[in-house]
Amino acid sequence: MADSATSLERLAAEAAGNVRAAADPHGADGERVTAVNSEKNRPLYASRVKVYPKLVGGTFRRLKWIVMALTLTIYYVTPWLRWDRGPSLPDQAVLLDFPARRFYFFFLEIWPQEFYYITGLLILASLGLFLVTSVAGRVWCGYTCPQTVWTDLFIHVERFLEGERSARIRLDRSPWGIAKLARKTAKHAVWILIALATGGAWVFYFADAPTLAADLMRFDAPAIAYISIAVFASTTYLLGGIAREQVCIYMCPWPRIQGAMFDEESLLVSYKDDRGEKRGPHKKGTSWEDRGDCIDCGQCVAVCPMGIDIRDGMQLECIQCALCIDACDAIMDRVERPRGLIAYDTLSNQQRRKAGEPQRLSILRPRTIVYMAAFALVATIMLVALVNRSTLEISALPDRNPLFVTLADGSIRNGYELKILNKEHRERIFRIDIEGLEGATLTRPALAGEEGSTVLVGIDTLRTVKFFVSLPADKLDRLRGGEGMLTFVATDLEDGTRAERTASFRGPAQ
Amino acid sequence: MTDSPKNEIDDVTGVETTGHEWDGIRELDNPMPKWWLYTFYACIVWSFAYWIVMPAWPYLTTEGWTYTKGVIGYDQREVVARELGAIAEGRADEMQKIATLALEDIAAEAALMEVALAAGKAAFGDNCAPCHGSGAQGSWGFPNLNDDVWLWGGTLEDIRTTLAHGIRWEADSDTRQNVMMAYGRDGILTRREVADVAEFVLALSGRDHDADAATRGAETFGEQCVTCHGADGEGNRELGAPNLTDAVWLYGGDRASIIESVSNGRSGVMPAWGERLDASTINALTLYVYSLGGGE
Known part of the structure; x- marks a missing residue:
């Protein structure tokens, strides 16, 4: 904190100059603080004014460091985790294997037709998001959203190379020279490196990470890998480095949706105007009577990555990152007033304080209970579905051209394409039987390579096999209107697991 | 469209208007993005x-x-030819094997068999489907290749011979050849005799028939038909004579169709594909047809 020595009086004096700031958004000396994205400072037809967030220390900043470290670690490390699935299967813990059409997630393995597990996961994620939002506002936006995490990271790079807020403002105002060029080049270079690493990590989720990494280094990887890296690197650079808060304000739908999840009991980052007003500069040693605790130092605005003033009340632009809480708490400590002028607060408690009633929190209320119940319900359904996930499926597709064949002895034969899915990580031998059509016999075409009705299906694969079912001429009366039904049964010879599939049998209409 | 030297400036945006106005709404003269x-x-x-x-x-x-050809000389026909060439080159080894190996050996090698069946299916669609149908289901006068009835034999070798040399294809000296004579039209049998033989043929496959006529027909059958169709009517593969006792009828098995066959004879033709298709395609087709379900 380069300007930690700045006296409170000076801060206050700067804030007083804010009135003039509309014409010159950041003030002539770069120390004045204006919420550039505050509604009153942002005319509809104006270009964006850059935001220069100041670094702040405190509880929430520490929390954000931890969340950043955690989320970035998860993102970069996950593809490198190994998970043994036995021979001939990938040993990457998390892998979206498009060529083989499998999604591996630790102990889980999803086939394309089981995509409903992902749907369920997305529903759970949405419900979780609704629940958290109704309890404590835009926690997702403020702490964990990739846009927030990467923007935060990019701002730290910028701060490291160009200095604190005021230094950055001065640098941007200064004419171009060697020093400025060097700093700017260094910043963009580091941003691009981070962006490349981000795009680079992304592709490892889609192929074996160590192999792909080696291929990428040798310029031997598939073109799509380089294209994906380029696309993700450029979007990371653009969204995290250049566009920043504009993504949240103009591009993201979530700020518009969130309004439906808040209510008067939601904990939101708020300025307690009942305590803060009437705001104004305060001289050390003078009385705190007949005035609010807000000394209008503008620090809440200076640290805001969105360029707004939390004291304007709840607003769409606020991502609720809580950095203004840290900034204000630090000032409150210095002026020896209680912390929490800006804090997680509810609208109800604001009303209660104004009415002189005791404050209280109601986390458990109909809205949150409904979200929790829905979450539990979906989670249970998912769990039951997962536990009962079958590892054997068969399907039977009758030939349509021709529908049936009359054989020399007058019997009728239908052809079927049987698909047998073995989702287990071992070879399995199945016996195929037919049930439900009296007198029908099961045969396999010549040259099938296998005899009789046993079928070997390899590890974790689907096998298509052709079968014929014949019905003797004297049993054709079993067909009604030229159609009968039969059931194919696949039985695992080893453990007796069964799967059935009913199919129609066609013959001439009698 | 600006007729006045200076158009009105919009209050809110400070942008000049075009001077166009519709129902009090004026158009701003903003530059293109x-x-x-x-x-x-x-x-x-x-x-x-x-x-x-x-x-x-x-x-x-x-x-x-x-x-104008353009400096890089791009030509889509060339691209297609090059791509097709690349595909042919890519499977040249397999096609070479399919052309030269014994049919049983191709069938024994699963990966090669897969290629052969795919090639056979494509060739069937291009060459055979017009008569035999896209599913090889056949139609009147064109045999169904899915069933287990083979006029000229259903082994791999028999099927290949039929494919390569055709049936009654005069340009090929090795073609399969036989004659079902026009007994009625050529006056060899009287109408009455033809009708009697038809009754006997109906009796052979166990259908409704006139027993007296069938008995008379049996005599005529013994004189005229046994040479090819055999004493019990079960046909003769060597001669391509159909089995008259089974349930499959190429030209229909009802009374009228049988009378028609006996009176006017039947002589369907299949081209000799050996002169049009290469050895690998003939072998692939043989395996495909065999795999349809009737191979012997």
Whole structure:
């Protein structure tokens, strides 16, 4: 904190100059603080004014460091985790294997037709998001959203190379020279490196990470890998480095949706105007009577990555990152007033304080209970579905051209394409039987390579096999209107697991 | 469209208006968005470059219409030919094996068999489907290849011979040849005798028939038909004579159809494909037809 020595009086004096700031958004000396994205400072037809967030220390900043470290670690490390699935299967813990059409997630393995597990996961994620939002506002936006995490990271790079807020403002105002060029080049270079690493990590989720990494280094990887890296690197650079808060304000739908999840009991980052007003500069040693605790130092605005003033009340632009809480708490400590002028607060408690009633929190209320119940319900359904996930499926597709064949002895034969899915990580031998059509016999075409009705299906694969079912001429009366039904049964010879599939049998209409 | 030297300035935006007004709504004279304008310019530059690089403009010469070929000489026909060539080259090894190996050996090698069946299916669609149907289901006069009835034999070798040399295909000296005579039309049998034989044929496959007529027909059958169809009517593969006792009838098994067959004879023709298709395709077709379900 380069300007930690700045006296409170000076801060206050700067804030007083804010009135003039509309014409010159950041003030002539770069120390004045204006919420550039505050509604009153942002005319509809104006270009964006850059935001220069100041670094702040405190509880929430520490929390954000931890969340950043955690989320970035998860993102970069996950593809490198190994998970043994036995021979001939990938040993990457998390892998979206498009060529083989499998999604591996630790102990889980999803086939394309089981995509409903992902749907369920997305529903759970949405419900979780609704629940958290109704309890404590835009926690997702403020702490964990990739846009927030990467923007935060990019701002730290910028701060490291160009200095604190005021230094950055001065640098941007200064004419171009060697020093400025060097700093700017260094910043963009580091941003691009981070962006490349981000795009680079992304592709490892889609192929074996160590192999792909080696291929990428040798310029031997598939073109799509380089294209994906380029696309993700450029979007990371653009969204995290250049566009920043504009993504949240103009591009993201979530700020518009969130309004439906808040209510008067939601904990939101708020300025307690009942305590803060009437705001104004305060001289050390003078009385705190007949005035609010807000000394209008503008620090809440200076640290805001969105360029707004939390004291304007709840607003769409606020991502609720809580950095203004840290900034204000630090000032409150210095002026020896209680912390929490800006804090997680509810609208109800604001009303209660104004009415002189005791404050209280109601986390458990109909809205949150409904979200929790829905979450539990979906989670249970998912769990039951997962536990009962079958590892054997068969399907039977009758030939349509021709529908049936009359054989020399007058019997009728239908052809079927049987698909047998073995989702287990071992070879399995199945016996195929037919049930439900009296007198029908099961045969396999010549040259099938296998005899009789046993079928070997390899590890974790689907096998298509052709079968014929014949019905003797004297049993054709079993067909009604030229159609009968039969059931194919696949039985695992080893453990007796069964799967059935009913199919129609066609013959001439009698 | 600006007729006045200076159009009105909009209060809210400070932008000049075009002077157009509809129901009190005035149009701002904002410039084009820069990204849009530059994209547009880039497109113009691109189109000029395209005319030079790629085939573009038609023009008339004394020899007729032609077109500017472009500096890189791009030609879609060449691309297609090159791609097809690459595909053929890619499976040259397999096709070579399919052309030279014994049919049983191809069938024994699963990966090779897969290629052979795919090639056979494609060749069948191109060459055989017009008569035998896309599912090889056949139709009147064209055998169903899915069933277990084979006039000329259903082993791999038999099927290949039929494919290569055809049936009653006069240009091929090894073609399969036989004659079902026109007993009625040529006056060998009287109408009454033809009708009697038809009753006997109906009796052979166990259908409704006139027993007296069938008995009379049996005698005629014994004189005229046994040479090819055999004493018990079960046919003769060597001669391609159909089995008259089974349930499958190429030209229909009802009384009228049988009378028609006996009176006018039948002589369907299948071309000799050996002269049109190469050995690998013939072998692939053989395996495909065999795999349909009737192979012996």
